Amino acid sequence: MKINTESKSVIILLGYMGSGKTTVGQQLASSLSWVHVDLDDYIESNENWSISKIMNEKGAIYFRKQEKKYLEALLASSKQTVISLGGGTPCYHDNMKSIQEAPSCTSIYLRANVPFLTDRLFPEKNHRPLIASTTSKEDLASFIGKHLLERAAFYEMADFTVDIKGKSPEHIADEITRLG
Numbered sequence: 001m002k003i004n005t006e007s008k009s010v011i012i013l014l015g016y017m018g019s020g021k022t023t024v025g026q027q028l029a030s031s032l033s034w035v036h037v038d039l040d041d042y043i044e045s046n047e048n049w050s051i052s053k054i055m056n057e058k059g060a061i062y063f064r065k066q067e068k069k070y071l072e073a074l075l076a077s078s079k080q081t082v083i084s085l086g087g088g089t090p091c092y093h094d095n096m097k098s099i100q101e102a103p104s105c106t107s108i109y110l111r112a113n114v115p116f117l118t119d120r121l122f123p124e125k126n127h128r129p130l131i132a133s134t135t136s137k138e139d140l141a142s143f144i145g146k147h148l149l150e151r152a153a154f155y156e157m158a159d160f161t162v163d164i165k166g167k168s169p170e171h172i173a174d175e176i177t178r179l180g
Helices: 021-032 037-046 051-075 095-101 114-127 139-157 169-177
Strands: 010-014 035-038 079-082 105-109 160-163
Touching: 010 021, 021 051, 021 079, 021 169, 035 037, 037 051, 051 095, 095 105, 095 169, 114 139, 160 169
Parallel strands: 010 079, 010 105, 035 079, 105 160
Antiparallel strands: none
């Protein structure tokens, strides 16, 4: 399978937090002259609440149901769109099945290893509720390793995998346009 941007209308970027889904998505959309949508930002805009507030006030089940609803709405759009998912999105409510079954959709897993993600996420952990309570790089690496193990089966269902270590967002976006 080769990405044919003439016939595809949605490119989905998925992967663990810190893998650059939003930054690469913005770059890719710009280079293709497509629309970019960060799913978390889209949810916040439509719900008029931050993800943290939604989770705290309405709970994870409500959030995941809304996430599914908004993802499906974006998948049904006729606009040529690059969608950056939240790190957990592929793992809930058959979201990967919806992505795989969506016509004109290509999914790409932005893969990074635990040391790379640990180095990238540790300085910004206080801004990420899921990892804010980790106290050391070792704790964070352990948490990421466990999470990646749990999520790998979902991430690996993507149509393509791109390793991101040592690559700029521009290089990754260019690599995505040449997949096949």
